[in-house]
Amino acid sequence: MLTIKNLGYWYDRQENSLFENVNLEFEQGQSYAIVGQSGSGKTTFLSLIAGLDKPRAGEISFNGKGINSIGLTKYRQYNVSIVFQSYNLLTYMSPLNNLLTAMAVTQSSHKGDKKYAQEMLRKLGLTDEQMTKNVQRLSGGQQQRVAIARTMCCDAKLVVADEPTGNLDEENTQDVIQLFQKIAHEQNRCVIIVTHEPDVAAACDHSYRLAHHVFTAEK
Amino acid sequence: MNFFKRAWLNLVAKKGRTVLLILVTSAIMLFVLAGLLIRNAADAATSNAKKSIGATLTLSANREAAFKKMRQGTASSTKTKPSLSMTPVKLADVKKIAKLNNVASYNLTSTTSVNAKSFDAISTSSTSSQSVMQGGGDAPGGDKMTSSQGDIAVSGVSATSLTSNFTDNNYKITKGRGIKASDANTNNIIIETELAKQESLKVGDTVTVKATSGSKTYKLTIVGIYKAPSTSTSSQMGPGATDPSNTIYSSYTLANTIKGTKYANTADSVTFTVSDPAKVSSVKKAGKKLINTSKYSLSANDASYQSVKASMNNVKSFADKIVWLVAIAGTIILALIVILMIRERRYEIGVLLSMGESRMKIIGQFFVEMFIVLVIAVGVAGIGGKFVGNKLGEQLVAQETSSTASNVNSQRPGSTGGQAGPGGSAPSGQAGRSGGASFMGSSKTDKTELDVQVTPTNLAELGGFGLAIIFISITLASGGILRLSPRKVLID
Ligand SMILES: Nc1ncnc2c1ncn2[C@@H]1O[C@H](COP(=O)(O)OP(=O)(O)OP(=O)(O)O)[C@@H](O)[C@H]1O
Ligand SMILES: [Mg+2]
Numbered sequence: 205m206l207t208i209k210n211l212g213y214w215y216d217r218q219e220n221s222l223f224e225n226v227n228l229e230f231e232q233g234q235s236y237a238i239v240g241q242s243g244s245g246k247t248t249f250l251s252l253i254a255g256l257d258k259p260r261a262g263e264i265s266f267n268g269k270g271i272n273s274i275g276l277t278k279y280r281q282y283n284v285s286i287v288f289q290s291y292n293l294l295t296y297m298s299p300l301n302n303l304l305t306a307m308a309v310t311q312s313s314h315k316g317d318k319k320y321a322q323e324m325l326r327k328l329g330l331t332d333e334q335m336t337k338n339v340q341r342l343s344g345g346q347q348q349r350v351a352i353a354r355t356m357c358c359d360a361k362l363v364v365a366d367e368p369t370g371n372l373d374e375e376n377t378q379d380v381i382q383l384f385q386k387i388a389h390e391q392n393r394c395v396i397i398v399t400h401e402p403d404v405a406a407a408c409d410h411s412y413r414l415a416h417h418v419f420t421a422e423k
Numbered sequence: 424m425n426f427f428k429r430a431w432l433n434l435v436a437k438k439g440r441t442v443l444l445i446l447v448t449s450a451i452m453l454f455v456l457a458g459l460l461i462r463n464a465a466d467a468a469t470s471n472a473k474k475s476i477g478a479t480l481t482l483s484a485n486r487e488a489a490f491k492k493m494r495q496g497t498a499s500s501t502k503t504k505p506s507l508s509m510t511p512v513k514l515a516d517v518k519k520i521a522k523l524n525n526v527a528s529y530n531l532t533s534t535t536s537v538n539a540k541s542f543d544a545i546s547t548s549s550t551s552s553q554s555v556m557q558g559g560g561d562a563p564g565g566d567k568m569t570s571s572q573g574d575i576a577v578s579g580v581s582a583t584s585l586t587s588n589f590t591d592n593n594y595k596i597t598k599g600r601g602i603k604a605s606d607a608n609t610n611n612i613i614i615e616t617e618l619a620k621q622e623s624l625k626v627g628d629t630v631t632v633k634a635t636s637g638s639k640t641y642k643l644t645i646v647g648i649y650k651a652p653s654t655s656t657s658s659q660m661g662p663g664a665t666d667p668s669n670t671i672y673s674s675y676t677l678a679n680t681i682k683g684t685k686y687a688n689t690a691d692s693v694t695f696t697v698s699d700p701a702k703v704s705s706v707k708k709a710g711k712k713l714i715n716t717s718k719y720s721l722s723a724n725d726a727s728y729q730s731v732k733a734s735m736n737n738v739k740s741f742a743d744k745i746v747w748l749v750a751i752a753g754t755i756i757l758a759l760i761v762i763l764m765i766r767e768r769r770y771e772i773g774v775l776l777s778m779g780e781s782r783m784k785i786i787g788q789f790f791v792e793m794f795i796v797l798v799i800a801v802g803v804a805g806i807g808g809k810f811v812g813n814k815l816g817e818q819l820v821a822q823e824t825s826s827t828a829s830n831v832n833s834q835r836p837g838s839t840g841g842q843a844g845p846g847g848s849a850p851s852g853q854a855g856r857s858g859g860a861s862f863m864g865s866s867k868t869d870k871t872e873l874d875v876q877v878t879p880t881n882l883a884e885l886g887g888f889g890l891a892i893i894f895i896s897i898t899l900a901s902g903g904i905l906r907l908s909p910r911k912v913l914i915d
Binding site for chain 1: 432743770776780781909914
């Protein structure tokens with residue numbers, strides 16, 4: 205579903221390329237872990253496949269179409285959903301409104317369906333009271349579950365997550381891993397998770413290590 | 424959850440910030456409104472001043488040299504009779520000029536004097552030297568002076584409604600009516616209220632007067648009584664003037680008849696009212712082509728219009744400067760605040776961008792938020808604007824009035840006085856002076872009328888201004904962030 209060809213990226217000078225000639229293929233219904241040392245370029249890679257930035261070299265295609273020709277904004281709107289370490293919720297809203305906003309912005313098939321959003325939040329363990337108070341009053345684990353619920357409410361077939369468990373304790377981490385597995389297998393999406401944690405990588409269907417400018421499959 | 428709703432949620436969720444934004448925006452809007460109000464008031468006052476002051480052209484004999492001589496004469500000797508030095512204006516010339524564009528109306532003035540016969544003139548007892556010089560109230564005969572200078576001044580006009588003393592509301596008809604064009608060739612007169620009181624004269628009464636030379640008498644019908652300002656009797660009467668209450672107004676034809684047959688169809692001077700004061704000089708140019716300039720002079724009396732125009736333009740340019748200064752300062756301040764606000768919301772922008780929200784809709788959300796703030800701020804400014812505008816308006820009026828008053832004084836030498844036509848003869852000299860005074864008076868009134876009121880139009884104008892300011896501010900502020908790639912917004 206997501207095809208990466210000869211991808212290369214550097215910040216200031218080409219000699220300092222983070223990675224070069226990356227060729228990878230990510231499939232629908234599968235979960236992928238990307239591991240690597242801090243500073244190796246995992247977040248940078250993720251931002252490229254999420255359409256947040258443009259590659260220096262090579263091409264990324266979604267279902268056979270270059271994401272540049274789709275248009276990065278449209279690509280983000282319809283095809284990719286992102287989960288961040290810092291949750292990235294709209295802080296002036298309730299969890300429910302965060303979900304409704306995302307559903308409206310991405311033109312989700314459930315757009316405007318408040319019940320669906322509530323149900324999703326309930327599934328992820330939020331009480332009705334928690335749903336309507338400001339997101340900043342929730343714990344880190346709760347906020348991350350809201351962020352994941354947001355992704356689940358949207359129709360994007362590609363889900364990328366950058367250290368989604370980075371701020372979470374053991375128990376919450378297990379919950380989140382389970383959720384991502386569900387998203388990949390039950391909702392038939394492609395999940396790509398950047399992580400430091402071996403547990404998380406182990407739970408995923410596939411695992412790639414980024415080291416010395418190249419990705420190598422570990423699983 | 425469209426961006427309108429997001430904007431609303433944001434304003435409600437961050438109440439403290441919203442209140443601060445409203446306060447700052449209100450303050451800026453208040454300043455802009457004050458500037459707009461003053462500018463509008465200055466605009467209105469300028470056009471009012473133009474309308475109400477009007478400007479005139481005076482056609483009279485070109486007698487500058489004789490005029491000077493005669494003035495010297497009245498001061499020291501009795502050699503020159505004022506009436507002898509004048510070349511009357513011919514009615515035919517007047518009609519030619521009256522046909523020019525922008526000439527609204529004209530007033531013929533013919534002045535003379537007679538001696539009261541069936542009644543007594545008011546004698547000014549305060550200055551004995553004056554009555555000696557005048558040759559005394561109604562003492563007949565005597566020296567040369569009294570033979571040409573009666574105790575009753577006859578001010579012949581086309582109509583009192585065209586005469587500056589009356590148009591300026593200095594003189595008021597209190598009973599009966601004024602002199603009208605239809606009074607031509609009649610012996611209808613109006614007299615001053617003091618004279619009427621002293622002699623128990625009413626509208627409808629007839630009085631007789633006697634020519635200053637010869638024994639001819641005239642039977643005159645009182646059709647109206649007017650009131651001259653009481654102050655003019657004491658302060659505005661120059662040496663050589665009889666009491667102003669002794670002035671009677673009649674049709675110019677009566678004055679001509681009294682002066683003698685060769686004065687038929689003439690006037691001492693003619694005042695043309697020019698409908699648009701700005702056109703005075705062009706009318707004057709055209710008029711000069713129609714007359715024999717060696718015999719007659721056509722002079723423009725738009726000094727007070729010019730000075731009012733100048734001072735109003737001062738107020739206007741000052742107000743314009745305020746508007747621009749405040750608008751620019753307001754834009755800068757608001758833009759800086761909006762830039763700070765949007766930078767603070769960088770994270771939020773990043774989140775929206777990562778979801779695939781379009782940049783236009785993100786800007787749209789900020790715009791809606793600021794628009795709501797602006798609507799409230801315009802309301803607040805509208806309430807406060809009346810107060811601030813009034814204070815500023817008063818300040819301006821106080822400054823400008825004093826400077827204009829001196830302007831008008833210096834720019835109005837006595838000789839240009841509206842009705843001062845056949846200068847030298849006492850009553851018209853007096854009229855000229857009060858004419859000058861009334862111009863000053865009216866220009867002052869126009870200034871204190873710097874009426875500051877907040878109208879819906881003002882608020883709409885202000886809203887437009889505010890919209891422009893927030894548009895520029897948001898564009899400037901968002902431009903910086905939205906130029907960046909979403910990754911930079913979000914992660915860096
Ligand atoms: N804006 C930038 N300009 C220049 N260099 C940058 C910029 N952002 C990141 N880098 C550098 O690029 C390299 C990769 O950064 P990146 O954030 O992708 O690493 P990472 O693998 O996600 O690290 P971590 O595991 O700590 O999150 C780092 O060496 C970092 O210093
Ligand atoms: Mg990283």
